[in-house]
Amino acid sequence: MxxxxxxxxxxxxxxxxxxxxxxxxxxxxxxxxxxxxxxxxxxxxxxxxxxxxxxYPSLIEFRNAPPFNRIRFLALFATVLLLTLISRGEVAPTPAVETLTMIGSAVGNAMDFPFSPVRLMVLLAPDAATPPELDQVRMHAGFSYLISLFMLMVFVVLVRLMDWPLSHGAFNFWVNLPLFDPTAGGDVLRRLKRDSHVNVALGFLLPFLIPAVLKTASVFAVSLSLTDPQTLIWTMSAWAFLPISLIMRGVALMRIADLIEEKRRRAYAQADLQVA
Known part of the structure; x- marks a missing residue:
């Protein structure tokens, strides 16, 4: 307790x-x-x-299946911290922050190519934005997207090489998936695979859809002020974190579906041996 x-x-x-x-x-x-x-x-x-x-959990999924939530938190924490330090360096520069800014500028320029998610976020900048402000948007977008991709790779490695979530003991399905309703109808295995595919597909599309939605919303409502440091930080953090979080959830659900399918296969094989 x-x-x-x-x-x-x-x-x-x-x-x-x-x-x-x-x-x-x-x-x-x-x-x-x-x-x-x-x-x-x-x-x-x-x-x-x-x-x-x-x-027992009520909202947070995979609470007893570390390090799923820890990786997601580290991704968000690292993104917000690094983007905040870069923005702070514009007012109070230090040698460490200047080095970080140089790395962020290189990452942003490398990921800013036609039709890339970073290029779409740069296009959200207002028409009156100055070149330094555009560089800030590009730098924040590139850095945040790179951190999220790195955390996704870390989680995939844990799933494939370290046998997540079984490496931390038995996996309790109902405790770790409190929002999954088993009485909604249909086979649980089929629903898990369907939800996994939906999450992964949506995660891949969101980096492209979010800029389009924000651009459309700016025509009918007040647009985001990406020249404001705090607005820029939270916009880029959410834009990079939400898609990767969905992809991680999709990968986790597919892993759970594979475990259930393997357990069913063993149970059916054992039943056939007993009958024989």
Whole structure:
């Protein structure tokens, strides 16, 4: 009980730090913005604490199948931290931040080619954006997308080479997939594979769909101000994190489907031997 509460408190603190990081580290943040960010951070921390302090999950999937959620959190944490440091370097440069900016510029330029997701995000910049502002958008987009791709590769390696999730013990299907309704009808195996395909396909399409949706929305509503550092950080972080998170979920669901199929195959084979 105490160990679970302590773990929940640590996770809640880490989640709150991610939400508050840009507002705290970036200079010139207004008091109203800081108050709003603190409120959102407390709400997010409370939700995480309640979820992880309870014995059984209600919202968060794969809670007892590490390191699925840890990889997703590290991807978001690293993205927000690096983009915040790059934006801070525009006002308060340091040798370390300047090196990071050079790396980000090289990554952004390498990933900015015709019809690439990075190019589509650069096209979201306002027409009046200056070349340095365009470089910032390109740098943030390239860096965030690269971090997400790296974390996806790490998870795929864990699934293929380290036998996730069985490497951490028996996998409890109903505890780790609380949002999956087994009574919805149809074979569980078929539904898992269908959901896996949908998540992977949507994850591949979202980096292209999100810029198109934002561009269309800017015609009928107020467009995003990508010249504002905090807006730029959260826009790029969400744009890179959501698709990779969906792909990871799709890969995880397919892995669970493979385990169920293998278990069924063994059970059928054993039943046939008993009959024979």
């Amino acid at each position: 105490i160990k679970r509460m302590f773990g929940a408190a640590v996770r809640a603190t880490l989640v709150a730090s991610v939400f508050s990081m840009p507002a705290i580290l970036l200079p010139g943040t207004s008091a109203d913005t800081i108050q709003m960010v603190v409120l959102l951070s407390l709400v997010a921390a409370l939700l995480v604490f309640v979820e992880y302090s309870s014995e």
